[in-house]
Amino acid sequence: EAKAKSRNGYCNYSSSMNEDSVERLLMETNLNKALERKEFVLLYQPIIELNNNKIVAAEALIRWQHPDLGLIPPARFIPLAEETGLIKPIGYWVIRTVCEQLKLWQKQYGMQDFRIAVNISAIQFEDEDFIEKVKQILQETNVHPSHLEFEITESVMQNIEKSMAILGELRTLGIHVSLDDFGTGYSSLSILKHLPINNIKIDKSFIDDVKFADDETIVQNIIDMSQNMKFKVVAEGIENEIQLNFLREKQCDYGQGYFFNMPLPVLDFEKKLV
Ligand code: C2E
Numbered sequence: 001e002a003k004a005k006s007r008n009g010y011c012n013y014s015s016s017m018n019e020d021s022v023e024r025l026l027m028e029t030n031l032n033k034a035l036e037r038k039e040f041v042l043l044y045q046p047i048i049e050l051n052n053n054k055i056v057a058a059e060a061l062i063r064w065q066h067p068d069l070g071l072i073p074p075a076r077f078i079p080l081a082e083e084t085g086l087i088k089p090i091g092y093w094v095i096r097t098v099c100e101q102l103k104l105w106q107k108q109y110g111m112q113d114f115r116i117a118v119n120i121s122a123i124q125f126e127d128e129d130f131i132e133k134v135k136q137i138l139q140e141t142n143v144h145p146s147h148l149e150f151e152i153t154e155s156v157m158q159n160i161e162k163s164m165a166i167l168g169e170l171r172t173l174g175i176h177v178s179l180d181d182f183g184t185g186y187s188s189l190s191i192l193k194h195l196p197i198n199n200i201k202i203d204k205s206f207i208d209d210v211k212f213a214d215d216e217t218i219v220q221n222i223i224d225m226s227q228n229m230k231f232k233v234v235a236e237g238i239e240n241e242i243q244l245n246f247l248r249e250k251q252c253d254y255g256q257g258y259f260f261n262m263p264l265p266v267l268d269f270e271k272k273l274v
């Protein structure tokens, strides 16, 4: 339709704007129905303890299996889900699905020390009902809070008082918390020290740079500083042995990345557990 209009003399600019908003509207309508149509899937990427190569946890990563568009990565729909508020029901679906998966894996494989990490959008983290809903999901799925981990980004620092209160409640509950993508935001180091969190995840962009001497210093400093503050350190996006050896040498606690495993469908993840 937009093409027909441009032949009729509308300028290309407005017709393409039109196509964009049509596409957005389509996406939004589709996203609205994706939950009830059960189109979301979770992949699980192993998190490895670097000094013994054991899988100690997994990060759940969402995909949208769209009937026409195929598998859509989170970067292409999470921002829209955040703008429309759909991120809340989607986010609670992720937490519930992860708890159900934990229960299944515990039954089949034991895995008493195993955790699954869930990415929590700032909008959901600040939802008035967040803590109540999380408690309810844990109760209904009968999962112990210590098996659940939430990954939040430095953006929560913008509302520091509220965030501190929520983090405090999570700690009381016994849910682990990681600060994701560390180094890409604007964390105040003086606040960082007082955050009731467990892990710091070094952003992939810094791990990418481990081959140039200067940037290796950054990674080493993040590891040292975090460990001095009593946090465990996770390196994300490990893609080769040079990076892995460097991180091991610097005593980074945990790592994940394509060098170990891609994010895996449930059945492939299970093959790693036996
Ligand atoms: P993130 O939490 O920082 O997740 C790490 C991303 O890096 C994932 O991308 C993962 O697949 C990718 N990755 C892991 N190892 C490697 C590696 O060695 N090389 C490369 N190139 N990439 C690697 P993905 O799955 O596309 O997710 C992107 C972002 O979307 C996540 O970044 C997270 O912020 C967000 N996200 C994913 N799932 C969820 C979810 O369930 N809820 C929310 N709110 N956000 C999610």
Ligand code: MG
Pocket: 059, 119, 151, 180
């Ligand atoms: Mg993450």
Ligand code: MG
Pocket: 180, 181, 201, 203, 236
């Ligand atoms: Mg990350």
Ligand code: MG
Pocket: 181, 203, 204, 236
């Ligand atoms: Mg990242």
